Amino acid sequence: MMFNLDKKDFDHFLKDLLETHDLFAPVQLTEGVSVFKKIDNPGEVSLSQLVPQKSAKEVFFPQSEVMFRYQIAGNQGPTVSEQKIERERILLGARPCDIEAISIIEKVFTGEDYTDVYFAEKRKRTTIIGLGCNHPLSTCFCSSTGGGPFNRAGSDLFFTDLGDAYFVELLTEKGMAFRVNKFFKEADSEDLGLMKEIEDKASQKVDRTVPVEGIEKRLDLMVESPFWDRAHEKCIGCGVCTFLCPTCHCFDITDEAVNQKGQRVRNWDSCLFPIYSLETSGHNPRPTGRERTRQRLMHKFNYYPKNFGRVACVGCGRCILYCPVQFDIREALVYASAKRGKGRKGKFK
Ligand code: SF4
Numbered sequence: 001m002m003f004n005l006d007k008k009d010f011d012h013f014l015k016d017l018l019e020t021h022d023l024f025a026p027v028q029l030t031e032g033v034s035v036f037k038k039i040d041n042p043g044e045v046s047l048s049q050l051v052p053q054k055s056a057k058e059v060f061f062p063q064s065e066v067m068f069r070y071q072i073a074g075n076q077g078p079t080v081s082e083q084k085i086e087r088e089r090i091l092l093g094a095r096p097c098d099i100e101a102i103s104i105i106e107k108v109f110t111g112e113d114y115t116d117v118y119f120a121e122k123r124k125r126t127t128i129i130g131l132g133c134n135h136p137l138s139t140c141f142c143s144s145t146g147g148g149p150f151n152r153a154g155s156d157l158f159f160t161d162l163g164d165a166y167f168v169e170l171l172t173e174k175g176m177a178f179r180v181n182k183f184f185k186e187a188d189s190e191d192l193g194l195m196k197e198i199e200d201k202a203s204q205k206v207d208r209t210v211p212v213e214g215i216e217k218r219l220d221l222m223v224e225s226p227f228w229d230r231a232h233e234k235c236i237g238c239g240v241c242t243f244l245c246p247t248c249h250c251f252d253i254t255d256e257a258v259n260q261k262g263q264r265v266r267n268w269d270s271c272l273f274p275i276y277s278l279e280t281s282g283h284n285p286r287p288t289g290r291e292r293t294r295q296r297l298m299h300k301f302n303y304y305p306k307n308f309g310r311v312a313c314v315g316c317g318r319c320i321l322y323c324p325v326q327f328d329i330r331e332a333l334v335y336a337s338a339k340r341g342k343g344r345k346g347k348f349k
């Protein structure tokens with residue numbers, strides 16, 4: 001079902017949603033810096049930045065999350081879960097790459113053997129309103145990784161910015177719950193034509209040439225390649241690329257306790273940090289940046305595809321945009337895909 005939402009009504013639409021839902025959306029913190037967070041009033045929402053620094057994964061998998069609190073009494077300690085989701089949730093304004101990334105993390109957190117209740121409950125109770133990307137950036141390569149600037153997979157509702165209005169598509173059962181909304185007007189063929197024109201133009205702009213197809217097999221042959229010596233040289237191990245990446249999902253769990261009381265907290269972690277794989281014995285199987293850079297790329301383009309059938313990268317370009325030393329993951333993929341021998345020139349700078 002297709003509708004139009006006039007931008008003049010947008011704040012009223014959001015205000016209505018806030019009556020019944022917890023609403024998460026991009027919020028601009030300072031000039032050029034946006035993150036996804038829970039909002040209290042429509043004025044906070046800022047949809048202007050195509051790729052907010054921190055991705056929508058935080059709505060389901062926060063950077064720091066108290067799992068439960070406890071108090072020890074004798075040998076036993078009552079625990080109090082911190083997972084309190086009292087209202088249905090809406091994620092608004094997430095771009096197709098971030099939405100695809102949520103499904104990548106979901107496969108890990110809700111596998112056959114184990115379900116992570118913290119992630120699963122948030123996911124189950126969230127309706128996703130996706131927003132197409134009219135003007136993709138030069139660092140976007142979602143079309144190379146199986147997505148696209150108007151990929152609707154994972155969205156319950158999907159918005160396209162037509163200028164004065166949003167073109168609204170209801171795509172799932174959760175989305176259909178919005179079919180009776182006083183701010184939605186039935187879309188006409190002109191709206192549909194404009195939406196398609198915008199979609200076509202945007203799709204042509206996105207790089208489709210980053211070689212991702214079959215990458216896991218090529219990386220099988222590169223485990224001991226001298227490439228890793230070169231690839232890690234300029235990386236300073238700051239972890240920015242992994243923290244901002246919408247598909248990275250490693251975490252550490254810590255007990256923060258004083259006397260008889262405490263809380264168990266889960267925090268994002270990064271395979272690019274030296275102590276990430278440090279074992280209690282003092283042995284570190286990834287002692288240098290070489291092994292850690294290899295781990296980052298192997299996880300995304302070799303281990304994950306072997307387990308789940310697709311690469312764990314959605315081509316959002318954040319790791320390219322925000323790396324302080326301009327490590328470009330696309331160059332690494334091009335290098336890994338070049339024919340061995342003469343054809344494999346020093347493409348990786
Ligand atoms: S952001 Fe760049 S420098 Fe920092 S860990 Fe990632 S690749 Fe290395």
Ligand code: SF4
Pocket residue numbers: 241244245246247248300312313314315316317318319320329
């Ligand atoms: S690896 Fe880089 S381009 Fe791929 S999803 Fe992560 S941040 Fe985006």
